[in-house]
Structure formats: C-alpha cells, structure tokens
Amino acid sequence: MSELTVETRDLEQVTLLYPRGFINAHTVRLFEGELRRLVEQGRFQIVLNCADLAYIASAGLGAILGSIEEIRERGGDLRLSELNPTVLGIFEMLGFDRLYRIYASEWEAVSSFASPEGPGPA
C-alpha cells in the first residue's frame, strides 16, 4: 500500500474525500493540497470518508484545523465518516469530536447536508 492516496467523488453539492493510507508529516502536503483544491473550486460541503485511513498524526489534524474556518465561513462544513477505533481515539483525545460532526456511515454524513441541521452525529 502506498503511503497515501486521496480520491475524490462529487455527489451533487457534496464532495467525498477518500484518503487511503496514513496522514502524517510526510504525506500531509498531498492531503492539504486536496482540501485546498476543493476550496478553490468552491466545493464547501465535504465528507472525509476515513474507512481506509489507517491513522492520522497531528500534521493531518492541523491541516483540517487550518481549512475548516474558511469552509464554514463560506457556508459549508467538513464532516467525517467511518473512523476506525485508532483514528476516532485520536479525535476524542484532542477534543476534535467536539468540533467536527462524525458519522458512522458515509450515507449519514452525506445526507446530513440535506437539511441545515442535519441528523446528529453518531
């Protein structure tokens, strides 16, 4: 498995991001570049599907922190789905689960954008 690949898929107004591998200080530029590209393209409703994300280090968490304000200022949000126990543990440890909506499934995360409030996070 390569260190990190990030695929994207548009589902109407929502863009899905699929990081596969790990996000750390070595691979974060690729991840950050994809986030930046989405913002520049005006795609502000983003779901980060973490099903194939083995782990995320602080560099990756910093990349999310660094872009979330701009995404929300533009009326969008970055929501997460399918975190494995390791990644969820890291999010909870830093209190990221308080800042971001985390869903058990991709479908729930995508459909949460359908209404202003959306279903509550898992």
Add this chain to the structure above:
Amino acid sequence: MSAPLVRLSFPSQTRLLGLVRGVVGEVASQAGLEPEAAEQVALAVEEAATNVIEHAYGGAPDGLVELQADIQGSELVIELLDRGRQVDPRSVPSVDLDRYQRERRRGGLGLHLMARIMDSVSFSRREGCNVCRLTRRVAQR
C-alpha cells in the same frame, strides 16, 4: 538507558516516520500493550520524531536521530536523541482548540497528543544531545 532492547538510528527525514512508527508499535505490543494502546504509543513517538526533524533540525535531511526503546520493569521507556537545536517545549502554548480553529493555528498539537498518550514526557540535555524521554506503564513482566 544501558543496552536498550531496540536501538535505531535514522536520518532526519519524514519519509522514515512510518518505519519508526512500525518499530515502536512492535515493541509496544511485545511489552504487552493492547493493539490500540500500542498504536497510540507509536503515534506519540512519531510525533516526537516529527518534532526533532522539523524543529531541532529545522527540516534539514542530514541530521541524525537515535531511538532507543526498552522495557524496564513495568515501564516501556522510549528515548529520542538528536544533536539539533535545543527546543524549549515550555515555549509551546497549551492547546485551546477553539482558539486554534479561529486563528488557523496548528503548532503544539503533537506535543499535546504525546502528553495525552504517554504517562510521562520529559526533555533534557545529555552529553551534547537533546533527549526526549517518553514512558508508558505496561503489565509487570
């Protein structure tokens, strides 16, 4: 630390962080930590190594980092040694996530993770080296 279980020297390059993580995860498993806890310890050490590469060596790829890991009684003890610039961790502010988000800051998250995962994290100087020492309790062997 005399004659540690594992000693690994590597150049200050982020492409090697995955290797460091793998080695530490294996040692943590052998020390008796559950898989998720071993993963977390590996992450904490990866964060420490990232700090060395990015701050002590300022991103220069030709610095030398030494990792020593040992199981001492009921403790897993990991030390990272470098000869780069001395970084005072007290200069790193505590993490206020709301403020971080507002101000789009990102520094200090790694140290915060290290402190949350490990039982102790300390920084010192020894024989001209910066030493970052991380410990975590494991089952008595």
